[in-house]
Amino acid sequence: MKILMVCLGNICRSPLAEGLLRSKVQNGQLDIETDSAGTAAYHIDEAPDPRTIKTGRTYGIDISDLRGRQFQIEDFDRFDKIYVMDESNYQNVIRLARNQADVNKVDYILNEIEPGSNSEVPDPYYGGDRGFENVYRLLDRATDSIIQKIKDGRKP
Numbered sequence: 516m517k518i519l520m521v522c523l524g525n526i527c528r529s530p531l532a533e534g535l536l537r538s539k540v541q542n543g544q545l546d547i548e549t550d551s552a553g554t555a556a557y558h559i560d561e562a563p564d565p566r567t568i569k570t571g572r573t574y575g576i577d578i579s580d581l582r583g584r585q586f587q588i589e590d591f592d593r594f595d596k597i598y599v600m601d602e603s604n605y606q607n608v609i610r611l612a613r614n615q616a617d618v619n620k621v622d623y624i625l626n627e628i629e630p631g632s633n634s635e636v637p638d639p640y641y642g643g644d645r646g647f648e649n650v651y652r653l654l655d656r657a658t659d660s661i662i663q664k665i666k667d668g669r670k671p
């Protein structure tokens with residue numbers, strides 16, 4: 516199972532989602548590959564935002580090795596599932612879909628917690644540290660749910 520996490524800049528939300536899933540996979544020895552990307556090209560090859568790195572570190576998750584990249588059409592072929600953080604990410608990814616199979620791979624990550632709600636992981640970039648804590652808590656729950664589904668043999 517190959518899972519891609521997508522946000523706007525690939526320096527705040529999606530690298531944290533990737534880091535959380537990566538750490539849970541290592542703990543559970545599951546056959547899951549994960550990566551992240553941004554729909555924008557603002558932060559290509561950059562490390563995650565220092566506030567994101569700090570938040571991860573607080574919980575024992577090191578994401579300092581990750582680097583920003585932009586989402587590309589080939590990602591529909593490379594990944595089984597593509598999780599977006601908010602509606603604008605969703606629209607930006609869906610706009611590149613070539614067929615229904617591509618569209619079907621894309622979902623809001625918070626639908627893992629509240630199915631069908633299409634709730635958004637709020638963009639913390641322009642806010643303070645509390646925003647990053649909130650993002651962490653939401654993504655921790657969502658990635659727990661993804662891991663549980665795969666352990667149970669259900670498709671995320």
Ligand code: 4NP
Pocket residue numbers: 522523524525526527528529553557638639640
């Ligand atoms: P992210 O947050 O999409 O969670 O990585 C943002 C990072 C950078 C910008 C916006 C959002 N930016 O405008 O540079």
